[in-house]
Each structure stands twice: as structure tokens, then as C-alpha cells.
Amino acid sequence: MTDAILVLEDGRVFRGESFGAIGETIGEIVFSTGMTGYQETLTDPSYKGQIVAMTAPHVGNTGINDEDFESRRIWVDGYIVRDPARVRSNWRSNRSLDDELAAQDVVGISGIDTRALTRHLRERGAMRGGISSASTNVDALLAKVTAAPSMKGASFLADVTTDETYVVPAVGDKRLTVAAIDLGIKGMTPRRMAERGIEVHVMPATTTYDEITAISPDGVFMSNGPGDPATTDHVTAVLKQVLEARIPYFGICLGNQVFGRALDLGTYKLVYGHRGINQPVQDLTTGKVEITAHNHGFAVDAPIEGTFETPYGPGRVTHVCLNDNVVEGLALLDQPAFSVQYHPEAAAGPHDAAYLFDRFVDLMQVSTSSTGGGL
Numbered sequence: 001m002t003d004a005i006l007v008l009e010d011g012r013v014f015r016g017e018s019f020g021a022i023g024e025t026i027g028e029i030v031f032s033t034g035m036t037g038y039q040e041t042l043t044d045p046s047y048k049g050q051i052v053a054m055t056a057p058h059v060g061n062t063g064i065n066d067e068d069f070e071s072r073r074i075w076v077d078g079y080i081v082r083d084p085a086r087v088r089s090n091w092r093s094n095r096s097l098d099d100e101l102a103a104q105d106v107v108g109i110s111g112i113d114t115r116a117l118t119r120h121l122r123e124r125g126a127m128r129g130g131i132s133s134a135s136t137n138v139d140a141l142l143a144k145v146t147a148a149p150s151m152k153g154a155s156f157l158a159d160v161t162t163d164e165t166y167v168v169p170a171v172g173d174k175r176l177t178v179a180a181i182d183l184g185i186k187g188m189t190p191r192r193m194a195e196r197g198i199e200v201h202v203m204p205a206t207t208t209y210d211e212i213t214a215i216s217p218d219g220v221f222m223s224n225g226p227g228d229p230a231t232t233d234h235v236t237a238v239l240k241q242v243l244e245a246r247i248p249y250f251g252i253c254l255g256n257q258v259f260g261r262a263l264d265l266g267t268y269k270l271v272y273g274h275r276g277i278n279q280p281v282q283d284l285t286t287g288k289v290e291i292t293a294h295n296h297g298f299a300v301d302a303p304i305e306g307t308f309e310t311p312y313g314p315g316r317v318t319h320v321c322l323n324d325n326v327v328e329g330l331a332l333l334d335q336p337a338f339s340v341q342y343h344p345e346a347a348a349g350p351h352d353a354a355y356l357f358d359r360f361v362d363l364m365q366v367s368t369s370s371t372g373g374g375l
């Protein structure tokens with residue numbers, strides 16, 4: 001093991017050992033409170049540009065398998081853990097986390113007091129930082145960290161989106177067709193739709209409105225994804241056309257923020273964001289509280305009480321996070337369009353919110369016979 005350093009942009013330094021690849025990396029330092037699901041976290045494209053610290057102290061216990069990848073590769077730009085498992089143990093495990101990080105050239109650091117780091121980020125906010133196991137020169141790394149771009153204004157859609165459209169076939173009888181715009185989609189999302197009889201056409205982020213309507217979809221979906229939602233001008237313009245045509249819409253995470261922008265709402269950066277699989281969200285339609293999976297650093301700015309005007313008639317906030325009242329869901333009242341900021345596909349995570357995929361199916365079915373709203 002090699003000595004390694006973690007340097008935050010405000011000058012705080014942590015010392016530990018190399019984990020994964022030897023080298024140097026810079027990104028936004030964020031923390032995830034997930035007690036499990038590290039393989040899904042690592043391969044979630046929404047983490048592009050970020051170095052993720054795990055608050056769970058033991059990471060790597062179940063190794064890495066070939067089934068739980070949420071996309072084709074690891075996307076985090078660095079990984080911070082307290083105590084990596086020395087022994088991996090699971091019947092599906094194919095290799096160790098350490099080896100996988102090294103094979104995919106992901107620089108990590110272990111032996112870090114992740115509780116102290118998390119408290120620091122909670123008080124001062126997510127910030128830029130760097131890990132180096134190539135050199136332990138703090139000043140040299142700090143200079144690079146403070147010169148690096150910040151997450152505000154960052155766009156990574158071109159890195160993560162699919163080059164070409166691919167189709168995830170419906171399981172069983174095909175009932176509906178959905179155009180799913182890939183802003184960094186996780187593999188579980190089309191699977192959750194396919195299980196409900198939807199044929200999912202996963203399309204690049206650069207897809208135009210005409211290319212969407214060419215497949216005559218029953219609904220349009222926009223996925224989660226990395227970066228600042230303020231940079232999503234093309235997909236926001238496309239979504240406006242979708243809404244003008246009253247095609248049913250469902251968005252998750254970045255897809256919720258794009259929906260907010262299409263409704264003329266603003267987005268803003270949270271102090272340290274929500275990442276983990278234990279976040280309480282209230283569905284304001286039913287009053288029910290769900291425990292949900294999150295990964296977001298930005299949020300939509302909308303009034304929680306009452307309705308607000310949009311270019312498509314009245315809209316309202318449908319879900320809020322009970323920890324901090326952040327907007328977690330939006331809907332139009334007069335047409336079939338809604339979105340959530342969190343992850344009903346929940347890989348990994350609790351499945352409390354899976355009903356939202358059923359809501360999307362219901363909206364598409366209703367709207368093939370009428371054009372009403374449905375929430």
C-alpha cells in the first residue's frame with residue numbers, strides 16, 4: 001500500500017493509503033450514506049465529475065459481480081473509504097473492489113476518517129478536492145484543485161449518453177412504447193419499464209423532437225444524469241415540444257430538473273446534496289411517506305404549497321424530502337406529465353417508490369383514450 005492524500009479546496013487535508021489505482025484525481029467531493037449498493041453507486045453515470053466518500057465504514061465486503069453494474073463502467077472520478085474489506089464474501093462475487101477500481105483506473109483512498117470528512121462537508125458544503133497516491137505534495141495538489149472547474153455550470157452529457165438508440169424489449173406482451181432520453185441512464189430504469197410491458201427506446205441526449213415522434217411513442221422519459229441542470233438547454237427545448245404536443249412525460253432526477261426548467265422554474269445547487277438509500281420523502285398526493293434512494297446535488301425551486309402557473313397550465317409540487325423540504329416531485333394538473341427527483345428504480349435501495357412506474361403506465365393508457373391529467 002502506498003501513502004495517499006486527500007486535499008479539499010478549503011485547505012483541509014486527510015492522509016490515508018492508496019485504494020484502487022495509483023495516481024491523482026480531482027472532482028467534487030460528496031458523500032453517500034448508502035449502507036449497501038456500492039457497486040451500483042460506482043457505476044451510476046450521475047456521479048461523473050464527483051469523488052464519492054462512503055459514510056458506511058466497511059466497503060467492499062461482497063466484492064464485485066458481473067450482474068449489478070448500472071452501466072458499462074465505473075463513473076465516479078475517485079473513491080473515499082474508511083476501512084476496505086480485507087476478505088470479500090458473496091456467492092456472486094467475481095473479484096475484489098480494490099482490483100476492480102485498479103482495473104478501471106479509478107483512484108481511491110482508504111483509511112480516511114469519513115465521519116470527520118462528512119461533518120466537514122455538511123457544514124461547509126460539497127467542494128472540489130483531489131486525491132493523490134502518486135505524490136504526497138499537498139501544496140501542488142491544492143493548486144490543481146483550486147484551478148479545477150466547479151460543478152456549477154458543468155455538463156457531462158456527451159460523456160455518458162449512448163451513441164446510438166437501442167431497444168429494451170417489453171417483458172411479455174408489449175403494451176406501450178416509450179422514448180427514453182439517456183442523460184446518463186441507469187440500467188435498472190428501462191428494466192423497470194420493460195417489466196410493465198413497455199418497449200423502451202433508449203435514445204441519445206442529442207435526439208431531436210422529430211426523431212422522438214418518428215417512433216410514435218406513447219410516452220417520453222428523461223433519465224438521471226450528471227452535471228448542472230442549468231446546462232441542459234437542448235433537452236429542455238425538446239421537452240417543451242413534447243409538452244406542447246401533450247405527449248405523456250415521466251422524468252427521474254436530472255429528468256425532473258429538466259421538467260422544472262421546461263415549466264419555467266429555476267434550479268439551484270444544494271449545500272451538500274442528497275445521496276444514499278434512506279431518504280424520507282412524502283407523496284403530497286397520498287400523504288404517504290416513502291424511504292427512497294437519492295443522488296442529487298441540485299434541486300428545482302418551486303412553491304411547495306398550492307399550484308403555480310406554467311406555460312402548460314397549472315403545476316404543483318407532488319413530493320418533498322422530509323429532512324429539508326427540498327422539492328422531490330413535480331406534476332402538471334391538466335396534462336399527463338410528472339417527475340421525481342429521487343430514484344424509484346432504486347438500484348440499490350428500498351422499493352417503496354416503484355409505484356411511480358405504474359403511474360406512468362396509467363397516464364399513458366389514460367391518454368391514449370383522452371387527454372386529461374392524471375395525478
Ligand SMILES: NC(=O)CC[C@H](N)C(=O)O
Pocket residue numbers: 046223224225226227228229252253254255295296297298299
Ligand atoms: N442523479 C441525477 O440525475 C442528478 C442530477 C444532477 N446532476 C444533480 O446532481 O442534481
